[in-house]
Amino acid sequence: MTSDTLAISATGLIKNFGGRRVVDGIDIAVPKGAIYGVLGPNGAGKTTTLRMLLGIIEPDGGHRTLLGHERPREASDQVGYLPEERGLYPAMKAKDAIAFLGALRGLDLKTGRKRAIDLLEAAGLGHAVDTKIRKLSKGMAQLVQLLGSVVHRPDLLVLDEPFSGLDPVNQERLEALIVAERDRGATILFSTHVMAHAERLCDRLCIIAGGKRRFEGTVADARGTLPMKAHYVPHHDGDGIAALLPADAVRDADGWRFTVPEDGAEAILKRLIDAGFGIAGLSIERPGLHEAFVRIVGAAAQDDEADSLEQAA
C-alpha cells in the first residue's frame, strides 16, 4: 500500500521513558476510510503510540507519516483527537467548548458554534447547548469533547479509549457516531481494551502488548488465529463420552465443549454416533475477538518472560 491509500503509516516506532522502553518498534498502517482499532491491555503503550503518531510527543526511533505529512503537525487541521485524559474549560458553554476545539483546528468560531448546536442536537444533547461544562455530567462532557473533535470535519479521527466512562446508551451513540464519521469519508483510529466495540466496528486492528505489536489484520484474521470451538450435547449421556472427545474437552451444564482438531470434527462425531451417544445439539464456531485477544496477549506475556529469563541467564 502506498501513502495514497494510507491515512497513517508508521514503522519501527520507539519510545523510552526514563530508560524504560515503553513502545518497542511498532508498525502501523491505517488504510484511508477504515475504522482501525489499537487493542491492548492497560499499560501496553497504546496512548504513547497514538501520541507519537499525532506528533504530541516525538518518537525516539522509527518513522511515521500522517495524512501524507512527514511532520504530523502539518496535518493538524485535518485531524480530530479525543485524548484519554479528557479535559475542557469548566467555565465554557457546551457550544463554545466545541467551537473552541474546532478553532484550534482552523474552523472559524461562528461556523463552529452553528455546527456545535446541530451536533449537540443530533447527539441528544440539545438541552445542553448553553450549559456550562462544569454543570454537565462526566459522560456528557465527554460527548461534548468528542463532538468538538469532529466539528471541523477531520479526515482522520483519533480516539483514545473513547468508550470508557460512557453508559451503555451513550456507548451505542458513540458507535453510531463513529460509523457516521466513516460514512462521511473519515478514517478512524481508536484504542480500547474492550473487545466488544472493536469486534463490531473495526475493519482492521492491531494488538499491542508490552510495547510490541503482536497481531495485525481484520477481526476475522484475529479470530482465525484460534481453532474452532465445538459445543456438543449428547442424546444419551454416558461414562464413555470423555474418552471419545479431544483431551481439552470440558463438561458444562448441558453437554461438552472442546477444540475442533485441525482436520475437522467429523471423525469425532462419527465415533460418538457409532458408540450410540447420538447428537441432541451441536454448534461449531470461531471463538470471539475476546478469546483471541486473551490468547495473543497471554502468549506475548509468556514470550516476554522467556526473553527476560534468557537475558538474565
Add this chain to the structure above:
Amino acid sequence: MSAQQSNTRRLIRQTLTIARRDFIATVFTPTFLIFLFAPLIMGSFGAIGGLGALSMKQGNDTKDRIVAIVPPAEAAAMAAIDTRLRRIFRGRDERPPALVTEAPRGDAAARARAELQAKDYDVSAVLYGPLATPTILYGAQGARTADYLAELAEATLRAERSGGSAALSRPTKQSVARTKVSNGGKNQAAFFTVFGIFFLTLLLAGQAVGTMAEERSNKVIEVLAAAVPLESVFLGKLLGMFGVAVLFVGFWGTLVSQIAAIAPPGLAAALATIGPAVGMPVYVVLFFAYFTMAYMLLGAVFLSVGAQASTMREIQMLSLPITIVQVAMFGLASVAAAQPGTAVATFAEWFPFSSPFAMAARAANRPELWPHLLALAWQLLWVGIVITIGARAFRRGVLQSGSGKFSVKALFGR
C-alpha cells in the same frame, strides 16, 4: 501559497486562538473587576493612611501657639502683618502656629517663661520686650517659629516707622507655568514608571500562570498540545495576558488623562512638574515598549517555571522565589531611578531582567534617545532567548504527565 507560508499562518492563527481564549477567560470574570480597580484600592489605602497622618497633624496644629507680649497698639499692627505674611505659606505643614498677642503686665520675662509651660496649648515661641530689642524664647520645636516672630517684630517696627501697618509695596503678581519639568519631578516620574511596570508585570505574569495551572488541572493541556505546537500555546498565553495588560493600561491611561484635563489649574500645574525628561509622547511609546519587554521576559520565566509544577500548591511554591527575584529587580530599578548615572543604575540598565524597568526610569530621568534603541534591541535579544528556552521547558514540563516532578534537567536538554 508555499507550505512554509501556510505553516506560519497556521501558527499565528493558533497562537491567536489561544490568546483569545485566555483573554476572554480573564476579562469576562468578576475577579477581573477587582484586578482592574486594584490601583484604586491601593490608592485608597494610601489615601486613608495619608488622611490618618493628616488628621493627627491637624490635631496638633490647633493646639499650637506663638505668643507675642506687646502693647495693644503694636499688637494690632503685628496681627495685621501676621495675617499678611501667613498668606505666603501653603498648607498646615508650612504655616507657623497661630499668633496670640498679650498686653505686658508685671514681669514680662516671667510671664513668657510661664507661657512656654502652658498646659492648655503648646506654645513653641514667645516674644517680649521692646520690638527693637525683643527677647524670643522658644521650645524644642520652636527654632523656626522663633525666626518667624523675629521677622514679625522687624516688619511691625518698619511699618510703624514708615507710618502705619498698610503695605507700602504693591506688587503685580503674574503666574507663569513651568515649561521644564523639575528634577524632583523627573525622579518622581521615574519612580512611578518603574512601579507601574512592576505592578503590571507581577499581576499579569501571575494570571498567565494561573490559567496554565487551570489547564493542567482540567487536563485541557493535551487537547491544546495535540492541535497546537506548545510553542504556540506558550506564546498565546503570553499574548492573551498582554491583551489584558493593554486593556488595563488603556483604561487607566484614558482615565488619568481625562482627570488631568478636568483637574483644577493648581493641580494641573503641579502635575506638569512631574514629567519625563524625554517628553510625554516619546515617553508613552517607550513606557509601552519597556512594559512589553518586562512582561515578555518575566512572563516567559513565570510560565516556563509554572509548567514544571503540576498542582496549584507546587505552582505557589515555585512562584515565591520568582516573585522575590522580581521584587529584587524592582528594587534595583528603583535605585537606578533615584540615582541616575551611578554604577548601580548602569548595572540595572544592562542586566536583562531589570533593564526594562531601569531603562524606563532612565527615559524619565534623561533626555537622550539613542540608548533606548540600543536597550530595546538588547532586551529583544533576551526576550528571544528566554522565550526559546521557556517554550522548551514549557513543552517538557507540560508533557510530564502525572508525576509532574520539577527537574532542572527538564530545562536543559534531554
